[in-house]
Every structure is written in structure tokens, then in C-alpha cells.
Amino acid sequence: MKEDIISKLTDAQLDALKEVGNIGAGNAATALYQMIGKKVNMSVPKAAVIPLAEVPEVLGGPEVLVAGVFLRVLGDAPGSILFVMPKDSALYLVDILMGRPVSSTQVLSELDQSALKEIGNILASSYLNALSSFTGLTFLPTVPALAVDMAGAILDVILAELGQLGDYALLIETRFQAESAHVEGHFFLIPDPGSLLVILRTLGVDSNGASN
Amino acid sequence: MLYLGLSGLIVMGQVIRVGIADLNIGRSPDVIVTLGLGSCVGVALYDKVAKIGGLAHVMLPDSKQARSGQNPAKFADTAIPLLIEKMERAGASRSRMVAKIAGGAQMFSFSDKNLQLNIGKRNVEAVKAVLAEEKIPLVAEDTGGSYGRSVELHTDSGKFVVRTVGHGIKEL
Numbered sequence: 001m002k003e004d005i006i007s008k009l010t011d012a013q014l015d016a017l018k019e020v021g022n023i024g025a026g027n028a029a030t031a032l033y034q035m036i037g038k039k040v041n042m043s044v045p046k047a048a049v050i051p052l053a054e055v056p057e058v059l060g061g062p063e064v065l066v067a068g069v070f071l072r073v074l075g076d077a078p079g080s081i082l083f084v085m086p087k088d089s090a091l092y093l094v095d096i097l098m099g100r101p102v103s104s105t106q107v108l109s110e111l112d113q114s115a116l117k118e119i120g121n122i123l124a125s126s127y128l129n130a131l132s133s134f135t136g137l138t139f140l141p142t143v144p145a146l147a148v149d150m151a152g153a154i155l156d157v158i159l160a161e162l163g164q165l166g167d168y169a170l171l172i173e174t175r176f177q178a179e180s181a182h183v184e185g186h187f188f189l190i191p192d193p194g195s196l197l198v199i200l201r202t203l204g205v206d207s208n209g210a211s212n
Numbered sequence: 213m214l215y216l217g218l219s220g221l222i223v224m225g226q227v228i229r230v231g232i233a234d235l236n237i238g239r240s241p242d243v244i245v246t247l248g249l250g251s252c253v254g255v256a257l258y259d260k261v262a263k264i265g266g267l268a269h270v271m272l273p274d275s276k277q278a279r280s281g282q283n284p285a286k287f288a289d290t291a292i293p294l295l296i297e298k299m300e301r302a303g304a305s306r307s308r309m310v311a312k313i314a315g316g317a318q319m320f321s322f323s324d325k326n327l328q329l330n331i332g333k334r335n336v337e338a339v340k341a342v343l344a345e346e347k348i349p350l351v352a353e354d355t356g357g358s359y360g361r362s363v364e365l366h367t368d369s370g371k372f373v374v375r376t377v378g379h380g381i382k383e384l
Contacts, residue, residue, distance in 0.1 A: 056232070056248065061247075062232075062247040062248030062362075063247050063248055063362060065377060068319075068320075070320045142322070143322065145320035145321060145322050146320070147319045147320050147358070149250070149319065149359055149360040149377055150247070150248040150250075150360040150362070150377055151248060152232070152247055152248015152249070152250065152360065152362075153248045153249060153250030153317065153319060153359070153360020153361070154250060154319055154360070155248075155250070156232060156248065156249065156250035156251055156252045156271065156319075156360075157250050157251045157318075157319045157320060157331060157332070159232065159271065160251050160252065160271050160272055160331045160335075
């Protein structure tokens with residue numbers, strides 16, 4: 001059973017995933033620096049594999065306002081990426097990116113939305129590159145899409161797409177720090193059914209008793 | 213219990229929460245609530261004589277396309293019959309039941325049409341087909357669009373309140 005393998009993930013295995021996250025975050029910080037000329041520190045305080053049904057709780061409940069960037073990942077281990085942050089954090093990041101005074105943005109313009117998608121894109125590519133160099137697998141991210149709405153509503157699309165088979169998400173919590181404030185984002189890599197096993201196996205942390 | 217409903221009204225009865233891929237029933241003056249519907253569909257059934265209502269938070273159209281042995285409340289084709297059965301056991305009559313539905317949005321739109329997640333539309337279609345099969349009239353709906361919804365069924369009146377972020381509140 002896939003679920004058994006996932007529920008038996010050891011600390012060492014999660015550390016390996018967190019390390020992938022940290023390297024990815026480092027790469028993303030460099031990319032952001034090149035884009036906006038400002039130092040944005042990024043760190044990964046936590047990596048975890050969680051049941052999909054608990055994802056809304058991680059974000060503070062189904063009605064919390066969030067910005068979500070979603071993209072599909074094609075390649076050797078297909079899946080989806082969802083990068084979610086509280087709406088306030090998204091506005092803050094947009095202000096930094098666009099070089100405006102912090103908390104001047106209340107409504108996201110078309111350009112702001114593109115900026116957020118770009119952040120999602122940079123993060124996704126950076127994490128996927130790190131994961132790729134660890135595993136030797138090829139990952140190809142697609143063009144991102146953005147939604148700003150209730151957390152439950154944003155997640156439910158992803159839960160539905162995966163709920164037919166997959167029941168777990170790999171969560172890489174990401175913390176941004178820029179100009180003395182910090183905002184938090186939640187980065188979910190949601191492997192398609194079967195893909196998580198492929199990833200763990202190539203990371204050399206396959207649990208014994210794998211059935212397929 | 214004092215509870216300010218989605219429309220700001222004070223609710224006298226019990227507030228019954230329905231989670232994702234979940235369902236529940238209540239009787240007057242209870243209020244049944246489910247939050248943050250995106251592509252999922254909230255299906256409310258109501259018998260105005262018995263004043264018994266039921267609400268399901270349906271996630272997927274068809275249980276036959278999924279792994280067996282899953283939670284029946286997840287799928288339109290299994291959740292609705294189960295909801296009807298629960299309401300009948302509580303004293304409602306199928307012949308008096310009417311349905312109101314909300315949700316089925318498309319939260320993300322992609323430039324690449326191959327990646328379009330049209331699960332919301334498929335959910336709405338499946339819910340309608342199952343309701344027709346069960347011969348329960350659909351009297352009101354607020355579906356589609358690209359925004360999330362929270363819904364609330366008032367079992368004293370059958371009123372179905374739909375709240376959105378930035379698209380107002382509706383009473384069905």
C-alpha cells in the first residue's frame with residue numbers, strides 16, 4: 001500500500017526532502033535578487049507529508065483569504081505545485097517586487113497578478129531544479145495560474161483532481177524575509193499517484209516493503 | 213447557541229458543520245453550513261413539511277471512476293442517495309424534497325486548454341443528473357464562475373444562503 005509507505009516516512013527521509021527545499025529556496029532567493037535587485041532571504045523551516053484533507057487547516061481554515069499559484073509538473077514524476085500564501089503576505093510581496101512602499105497595495109492589478117505568478121514560477125523552478133539534481137529525474141513546470149479567494153475553494157480543485165487516487169501532499173513551508181519583515185508561504189508539491197514513490201526511491205530513501 | 217449566519221442573521225438552532233467530502237442533516241431550527249466550496253458542489257435538500265434539511269459537500273462526479281471503498285460523501289452519485297436516505301430515516305419524505313445547489317467554480321484558468329481543470333463543471337453536471345434520476349426537483353442554483361462560495365441551509369425556512377468573497381451574498 002502506498003499510504004503505508006508514506007505514513008512510515010522516517011525523519012531522515014523528511015530531512016532529505018527539507019534539504020531539497022532549502023537548496024531550492026537558496027536558488028529562488030538568488031533568482032529573486034536578480035529580478036528585483038533586493039535581497040530576499042528564504043528558508044524552509046519545515047517539510048512534511050500530510051493528508052490532503054488537512055491542507056486547509058495548515059492554511060488557517062477554509063475561509064482564510066489566500067493567493068494561490070498553481071502549476072502542473074510534467075516529466076518523470078508528474079504532479080502539481082501549489083504555492084499558497086495569506087493575501088496580506090501576497091500584497092506585501094507584490095509591494096516589494098514592484099518597488100512600492102510596503103502595504104500600499106490593496107487590490108491586485110493585472111501586473112501585480114503577473115508578478116505573483118512569476119514568484120510562483122521562480123519558486124517552482126528552483127525547487128524542481130534542486131529536486132532534479134538530487135534525483136536525476138526530469139521535471140517540467142507548466143505556465144502558472146493564479147487565484148485569490150478562500151483557502152478552501154482554492155484547495156478543493158486540487159483535492160478533487162487528486163482525491164480520486166492520491167491522498168497525500170508534500171508540504172515545503174517557505175519563509176521569505178525582506179526589509180526586516182517576513183512573510184510565510186506554503187509550497188505544496190503534490191505528486192500524482194505513483195510519483196511520490198518514484199521521487200522517494202530516487203532519493204535513496206525508499207522504505208522497505210515497497211510493493212510496486 | 214448564538215451564531216451569526218453568513219447573512220448576518222442570528223441563528224437560533226444548532227449549527228451543523230459539513231466538511232469537505234462530507235454530509236449531514238438537521239431539523240428546524242438548525243442551520244447546516246459548509247465553507248470554502250471551489251470546484252466542489254454544495255447540495256442542499258429540504259422537506260418543507262417535516263422541516264428537515266440535508267447538505268452534502270460533493271468533491272467528485274463519479275465513484276465508479278475512483279478506487280473502491282472510498283468515502284461515499286465524496287462523490288455525487290453516492291452522496292445524494294445517502295443524503296436522501298438519512299433524511300428519510302429522520303422523517304422526511306422524498307416526494308416533498310427539493311434541491312438547491314451552489315459551487316462548481318473554475319478557480320484557475322490556464323492558457324493551455326489541455327491543462328484546464330474543469331472538474332467544477334463536471335461536478336455540477338453530475339449532481340444535476342443524479343437529482344434527476346432521484347426525481348428531486350432542482351429549484352435554485354448558483355454555480356460556475358471563478359470564485360469560491362460558503363453556503364448555509366436554514367432548516368426552519370429552507371433558505372439557502374451563498375456567500376462569496378467579492379461577489380456578494382445571495383439567498384436562494
